[in-house]
């Protein structure tokens with residue numbers, strides 16, 4: 001989940017200082033400190049068949065997220081929502097303060113999930129950058145990634161700048177170590 005946060009300047013500075021410290025603290029191995037795994041588990045296959053639907057801005061962002069996850073060991077493709085799929089990425093306006101939400105409706109078993117849903121909130125994500133960050137971030141959760149404190153990854157939680165729409169090498173290493 002990406003929580004919407006309205007911070008005053010002082011709080012932002014504290015956040016950035018903490019993020020810098022966390023970045024420096026991350027050494028080797030690259031996947032050792034990812035902030036835990038997603039509560040929704042890890043999608044149980046690298047063959048992601050993604051049904052993309054809902055608001056067009058969200059659909060574009062989901063397509064973008066596919067291009068960001070595919071350089072990893074994951075092989076994601078957009079498929080018709082009338083057929084078989086194991087990821088649903090749906091964009092709408094949700095009456096809450098979050099940007100995106102990834103769930104495992106069937107329940108997590110042994111850390112894995114067979115079907116994941118991604119919800120993108122058009123009520124809070126209003127720019128292309130926010131849409132892309134949210135979609136790519138949630139796709140990271142589909143792969144099992146948890147949150148990070150860094151200025152180089154989309155896996156940060158919150159809206160404090162910089163809003164990064166890409167995975168860094170730490171994220172991709174973690175995904176590839178998972179599968």
Ligand SMILES: [Zn+2]
Nearest residue numbers: 001002137157
């Ligand atoms: Zn999140």
